[in-house]
Amino acid sequence: MDLAGLRLILEEKHQGAVEDAAASPPDNDELLLNAAFLRPVCDTLKHHPRLSFRLMADLCCVDLLAWPGFDPATDKRFMLVYHLYSVAHNRRLRLKTLAGGDDPAVDSVAAVWRAADWPEREIHEMFGVRFNGRGDLKPLFLYEEFQGHPLCKDYPLKGQQPVVDLRAPLPLREDPAHFQTAFEKAYFRPVGLTQIDNTARLPESMLAEGALARLSQAAKAYKKRHGIDGQGLPGPVRGGGDHERP
Amino acid sequence: MGEMNFVPSRLDALVNWARRSSLFQYPLVTACCGMEYMSVSCAHFDVARFGAEVPRFSPRQADVLMIVGTINHKQSRIVRMVYDQMLEPKWVIAFGTCASTGGMYDNYASLPGVDHAIPVDVYIAGCPPRPEAVLEGLMALQRRIDAMTGSATAVVGEYRDREE
Numbered sequence: 001m002d003l004a005g006l007r008l009i010l011e012e013k014h015q016g017a018v019e020d021a022a023a024s025p026p027d028n029d030e031l032l033l034n035a036a037f038l039r040p041v042c043d044t045l046k047h048h049p050r051l052s053f054r055l056m057a058d059l060c061c062v063d064l065l066a067w068p069g070f071d072p073a074t075d076k077r078f079m080l081v082y083h084l085y086s087v088a089h090n091r092r093l094r095l096k097t098l099a100g101g102d103d104p105a106v107d108s109v110a111a112v113w114r115a116a117d118w119p120e121r122e123i124h125e126m127f128g129v130r131f132n133g134r135g136d137l138k139p140l141f142l143y144e145e146f147q148g149h150p151l152c153k154d155y156p157l158k159g160q161q162p163v164v165d166l167r168a169p170l171p172l173r174e175d176p177a178h179f180q181t182a183f184e185k186a187y188f189r190p191v192g193l194t195q196i197d198n199t200a201r202l203p204e205s206m207l208a209e210g211a212l213a214r215l216s217q218a219a220k221a222y223k224k225r226h227g228i229d230g231q232g233l234p235g236p237v238r239g240g241g242d243h244e245r246p
Numbered sequence: 247m248g249e250m251n252f253v254p255s256r257l258d259a260l261v262n263w264a265r266r267s268s269l270f271q272y273p274l275v276t277a278c279c280g281m282e283y284m285s286v287s288c289a290h291f292d293v294a295r296f297g298a299e300v301p302r303f304s305p306r307q308a309d310v311l312m313i314v315g316t317i318n319h320k321q322s323r324i325v326r327m328v329y330d331q332m333l334e335p336k337w338v339i340a341f342g343t344c345a346s347t348g349g350m351y352d353n354y355a356s357l358p359g360v361d362h363a364i365p366v367d368v369y370i371a372g373c374p375p376r377p378e379a380v381l382e383g384l385m386a387l388q389r390r391i392d393a394m395t396g397s398a399t400a401v402v403g404e405y406r407d408r409e410e
Contacts, residue, residue: 141320142320143319143320150353150354150355155354156354157353157354158352158353158354159354160319160353160354160355161319161354162319162322162357162362163319163320163322163323164322164323164326164363166362166363167361167362167363167364167365
């Protein structure tokens with residue numbers, strides 16, 4: 001079935017669900033859904049005999065904050081992309097929907113495709129998008145103490161949150177006398193400590209008009225929402241009951 | 247033991263020799279360096295020639311902790327626990343660039359070198375290191391153990407305590 005047919009079926013059953021559609025030949029169609037219809041549309045996509053998208057290959061999320069085409073007025077900064085495959089009809093479908101606001105959330109489809117379970121947990125911890133209608137959104141990759149969402153564009157690039165008390169790093173040896181053998185003298189150069197800018201971002205030329213201002217504004221709102229004050233992130237998380245040497 | 251000072255000093259060499267000639271390793275393998283670890287420990291490069299052929303998967307039986315691969319903050323807890331469980335004397339080898347400095351991972355997740363979490367004796371460069379580099383690192387550790395002083399007095403002291 002082609003995109004037009006697919007669209008027809010969906011619009012018959014779910015009036016107003018499909019906001020946009022695009023075909024990308026040979027077999028990878030694309031739909032932009034109204035988020036309110038996500039769950040029922042996914043049910044239809046899986047169970048309708050002429051569609052039967054039984055396989056959910058992947059589910060990912062994009063933070064559009066720094067994207068030139070992002071419209072701050074809509075405040076829908078997260079795009080969720082569902083990659084579906086119909087084994088019966090050998091068709092692929094890319095399903096997109098948007099989430100945003102202070103508490104970004106969409107309906108969970110883990111009950112439709114069990115394969116969505118772990119990706120939803122991952123997206124929740126990495127982007128802070130909530131999924132309604134499912135239990136257990138506990139972190140998949142991150143640890144419980146981690147604050148904030150590291151794949152958001154407004155998360156500091158190197159915002160590390162250590163869980164053990166870190167030892168002081170060894171000083172780099174800048175003295176060329178440190179190199180002893182002929183091999184070392186020939187192949188190694190003394191290394192100086194360089195100050196790395198934690199706030200480095202995309203060059204301004206790559207961003208849309210006003211994107212930088214939007215980023216810093218968003219970063220402020222983000223820090224406020226998660227109780228992060230000042231420049232840095234919270235220090236080592238202590239009192240986890242481990243590694244306190246006597 | 248006052249009149250027998252020369253005995254411990256000679257014993258140092260003996261104890262050091264014994265220690266460096268049977269290094270039981272605990273391979274903490276987290277990433278692709280594990281492939282090189284396999285080739286080092288198997289017949290082609292044969293780490294047994296240096297007396298370090300026995301991997302012990304209990305930290306309580308191991309002498310050398312080999313950190314083979316990237317360590318991230320979530321894992322640093324585990325690394326510390328393994329290190330704390332090992333008995334003295336113990337040594338640590340950072341196997342490869344990631345374990346030594348964090349390598350190309352410079353982000354929210356990774357530890358910039360495992361020496362931020364535990365003390366390291368030998369750093370082996372390479373991404374991943376050649377097996378020869380690993381053997382060189384192992385020999386560097388052995389030289390380090392050879393240079394240790396007071397090994398014998400620790401051992402003799404234990405015996406004396408036990409007799410009393």
